[in-house]
Amino acid sequence: MHGEAEVSKGLPWFEYPLPLHSSRADKCKLTAEQCAYRAGHWRYWYVADWVYALGTIYFILAIIALSLIGFWTLKLAPASLRKKSWWQKIVGVFRFASYRRYDIKVLRYQTPSIAVSVLLVIGALFFSAMTLGPKPILATKTNMIALLTGVSHERLMVFHIWVGWAMFVLALIHTFPFIIYHIWKGDMEMEWKMSLVYWSGVACLIPQGYLTFMSLPWIRNYCYEFFKATHFLAAVFFMVFFFIHCGGILTSWDYFIAAGALYSVSWLYSQTRTYLANGISLRATLTPASDHVLKITIPVGTMRWQPGQHVFLRFLTLGVHALTAHPFTICSAPSEGDLGGKGNASRQSSSTLVFYVQPRGGLTGRLAKLASQRPGLSVPVLAEGPYGGIMSRPLHTYDQSLVVACGAGAGFSIPFVISHIRNEIADLRASKSDTDSPVDPARRLRVLISTRDQRLPEWYDAALAEYLEENSLPVTLNGVEILIHLTSAVENGVGSSSQSCEQVEEKSPADSVSHVAPERSSKLPFKLLSGRPDLSAVVRDATLQTGVSVGIAVCGPKQVLKAVQDEAAAAQLRILNSEAGSKEVYLHSESFS
Structure with missing residues (x-):
């Protein structure tokens, strides 16, 4: 009868009055030896929130602090320090770790950069004993981590995804022992009917599993619109049921309050920018x-x-x-x-x-x-x-700049061209007013675009010319070289290639640009080329110039990014080994799919 009475009440719920924190009072009913073992620092459940949760917070803050120090040290370093060989080698180590990735061909998987992989491994080792829930602070577009460390929100997303996977695995590790134990004990059904934590735990795992598996690239990309819409709904269900599941045990709800405050500030700031600014x-x-x-x-x-x-x-x-x-x-x-x-x-x-x-x-x-x-x-x-x-030095401050873009991502390069022209004019004016500050004649920008779109040169030319004319700028590109590679059949039947820029790293040197495409009317001096560019060779040539600093920006699919990142990483090794080549190489990557 007691069981029937419990069932008639529906799902178990909170008991009132509802405290924010639960009691830490504990009475051990085991043997003295067992109680002493259970009271160990890493085993005592009643201080788990202090030992593990606060430890996690300190670990994350330490990573953020190191990133903050590195970013602002690099950003504020004086020019005299940046010229030192030892400084360039230190920077080269971190940039190599940030750029180098590896392909696992058997799995058709490209690893994160070495730096990200190291952080994920360290985090996995640190969190291996944790069963904490994920917090959404890495997913917000405006967040203090991005502001302090100079790592934009889209680059933090890799940690958001991997932390989600880690927490899902740990949630399962947290769940199965309870289920197995109570099935062995024979009271699983009674626990489900009488305890709030069991039904709410399952209610957490369902949306958490959905969020985790739907974030797999091949699933997310296939139904992105559906994923984007349901992602937020599933996240709300997860957080609500997770809040219920924690039930104010120890200080668990404090973390919801802190996470909610951080997320709310980020959300309110973004909405203020949208509607007011x-x-x-x-x-x-x-x-x-x-x-x-x-x-x-x-x-x-x-x-x-x-x-x-x-x-x-x-x-x-x-x-x-x-x-x-x-x-x-x-x-x-x-x-x-x-x-x-x-x-x-x-x-x-x-x-x-x-x-x-x-x-x-x-x-x-x-x-x-x-x-x-x-x-x-x-x-x-x-x-x-x-x-x-680019959250560090602007690209135009480097001696040589290289911008690589593919397809419609060609538009990504336009602001860099305009920025170069602006700063060239500003330098000319400064040199006229101050003869002690002459313009550096070696500062140049090279833009390389790969596209199938035969009309891209037309709209690209019009976009640049329109801006220059509207802002009373000379329609000239001094110090700028723009190469547009047409990777499909060129007009008038001159040359053809059915390959796209996504396949650029699969070509052999013999597949390099074969000839120049026919001239076409243009307000600006472009070079139209037929065939796919050898991106690795282009980046290698740029970074082999002796004694110059090189800034690279690339926008394209992951294969293009990989080709450029590998050469940028190789340049860092040359700097570390004091080999011939550029004294500094910086890379900014922008994914385009």
Whole structure:
């Protein structure tokens, strides 16, 4: 009868009054020897929150502190220190660890960088005895970790994903012993009916398992729109049931309060930037740039950003797509008024965000369809950001700069070209006013673009020329070399290649650029080439120049990133071994899929 009474009450629930913390009072009913063993520092359950949870917090804070010190030391290092050989070698060690990745061909898997892998291994060893739940602080776009360490939110995502896997495995390790023990004891059914922790624990594991397995790349990429929408819903269910499962045991709820406070501050800050700083009256104009590329333009007034940054856009009139924001790499530069000194400062009083997007399915496919049906269509949009980009030294401060981009990711390179031209003009003006500060004639920028889109040179040329003219800048590219490799059949039947830039690392040296494509009308001096570029050779040549600093930015799929990262890592080894080559090599990678 007692069991029936318990069942009629439904699921077990909290007992009131509900304390924030549970009691630590403990009465050991075992033998004296067993009680002494149980009271060991790493085994005593009633101080587990102090021993393990606080230990975890201290470990994470130590990693953040080391990253913070490294980032700001590198960022604030004076030029005289950066020229020292010993300094360049120390920096080279960390950059090699940050750039080098490995392919596990049997599993078709590319490892994270050595630095990330080392951190994950250390974390796995440290957390092997933990059964703590994941916190969402690594997943937010605006978070203090990114601000302090200079690691943008998209690069922190790898830790967010791996910590999620670690916590799921540890949750299973935490769960199975209880289930096995009570099945052996014969009271599993009674525990399920009478104890809150069992049903709430299962309710935690279901959304946690969903979040973990749906984050697998081949699943996430296949149904990204569905994953993105359900990801937030599953996370809410998980946190609610996890809160219930913890039940105020010891100080468990303190961590929910702390995590909630951190997440709320990040969320409120991002919403403030979206609605107050960027405004709610923005409108996006949709125009087909080519058969394969969609152009999105958004006038944004006085908003400022840096090359390589991105914003999250929420289109408000696209049905369910209005519920989520999507990241888009900025392919323009903010207006700077009369940089050319021609007295036309008022001609362009506000800045414009421009994006060149390769439509796929989901949101971008819907936008492309609207643009093809009604070119120039204007739709309301919310913009959150900018985020990411190069958070250390700007690329134009290096002696030699190299920007590599593929497909619609070519737009990623446009802000770097504009930044180079701006700074060239600023240096010229400075040299005229101060004869002791001459312009460095060796400072150059090389842009390498690989694409199948035959119309890319047209919209790329128009994008650069339009900005230069509107900002009264000379339509010249002194110190800039732009190479556009057309990887499919070139117009007029000159050359062909069915391979895409994604396959660049699979080619042999014999497959290198075969010849120059036909000349075409252009306002700016480009070189059009037929065939796929040998990215490894290009990066190697750039980093073998003796005594110069080299800054590299790359935007492309993972195969392209891997080819560039491997050569950048090899350059760090040359620096460490005092071999001939560049004195400093920096790499910024931007994933494009």
